[in-house]
Amino acid sequence: MQLTNRSKEVSNKQMTLAEKMYLPAIAQGLAITIKHFFGKKVTVPYPEVKRYLGPVFRGHHILKRDEEGRERCTACGLCAVACPAEAISMVAAERKKGEENLYREEKYAAVYEINMLRCIFCGLCEEACPKQAVYLRHDKLVPIFTERDQVIYGKDELVEKMNDRYIRTNPDAQATPTEPSFSRSAT
């Protein structure tokens, strides 16, 4: 199988005097490296410049609200079951009268916690969810934590803010944004 057409056959033929002098070959090599020296660098200096990671990147978890601002989660526990790292735990509660504008279903999660030390960001919770409630954002990473009590994320950090709604870009090929320039940070 031929993978590229750049392969060269190796031979052990006698070198000519010009090749034995090394100097022409050395000059060629030096020309190549100096071209690289002044060329554009491929490194992305990470904390300053963040690359766009695509619409399928799995980052920070989010509990979605519906278009009227009601929490979608119904505390069925399928995400907790699907989670291979057992990072998710929740306490269900029944919706009271007058709370219809807060919770979409009759049952909701009173407590919803994700242990970020356990989470492996596999995205199985997102796949398991029948209500399209839990998502892994493609545009935000879980921030670095330095203390143990910062590790467990409750509903206050997970539920979507109404002034900062999360919309995943349409993953269809046409709509997928192409590789942005390195200077543009992730959106």
Place this chain on the structure above:
Amino acid sequence: MNLTELIIKGILILVLFGVTLLIAMYSTWAERKVAGFIQIRFGPNRAGPGGILQPLADAGKMFFKEDFIPSQANKWLFILGPCLAILTALMSSAVIPFGESIKYDDLVIPVQGIEINIGILYVFGVVSLGVYGLMVGGWASNNKFSLLGAIRAASQNISYEIGFGLSIIAILMMTGSLSIRAIVEQQHGFAWNLFNQPLGFIIFLTCAFAECNRTPFDLPECETELVGGYHTEYSSMKLGFYLFAEYINMFVSSAIISSLYFGGYNYPGMDWVRETLTGSLGAATGHNLATLIGTLVLFGKIFFFIFFFMWVRWTLPRFRYDQLMNLGWKTFIPLSILNVVVTGFGLLFDIKYATWAIVVVMVILALVSSARAPKPAVQPQRT
């Protein structure tokens, strides 16, 4: 020698010493930067703007590492090794003329550690002492890889010293002096030795690479074969001294290459600059300023050669040991002897650019040989 002269000389020597250390320190940073840029990366850029504080961080790391001496090692020789390496590296810059002279009152003080009339011999003597640092260190480690590295270092340095020495004999014949200052002064303006000694320059440059144990001749520390070579057992600042000595050697050999072949502090139009400055600023100030410009020019050349050392290091792969020895003994020594002979003929019959004849003949031979070589048969493209 009166007190003023002594003080000025003392300050000068301290400054030159400090500059040597500073340049060696920043060579480590520059090396990593150049390596990065050549490999399309940025190199260190976290410590300070552009990674400018990286050498300090490295030095701090080196000092705080455990200073380990193997129990079977010969303790005093183990300590002596890096000391010798750095001592000899620092000693050799004493005779290099870094500039013309400083005028103060009626004193004229050359910008140079010490002017001795056998300058280049002194450099060679000290450089060959440098092998002892590697030998002693490698032997005292009581480790076969260190010993092999040390043996390689010794045999490589001794082999290349011959080519090194023979290649400058042509220059000594042309100038008639061993003093580096005299050699530099003869290249006044743009009459650099490079134009008279192209072949000698190439041999000298390559031998300087070998003497500094730099790639493509860094066989003594060849990781793939010898773990770390002669400094396998070294850690902490002892290792730091070995690495530092290598960079000081690089600076010194760059300085010597630029003094011997690239005119040292001479540059085209230096007379005009001197006349203009002395005319407008007075004899002493103008002269000192002109000297300063010459020194800066010399440092520009030195930096170019340090860069060239790094450039070659990140371009060429390492030679095999037999290739190294073949190159040294079977190519450089005959070629440099030929160079000496042809230079002698040139001096005898007063032909200035006689050694270009060797270069021309070699180029013609190379062209003929590559023209006569059988053309590789066209391979049909496999599908």
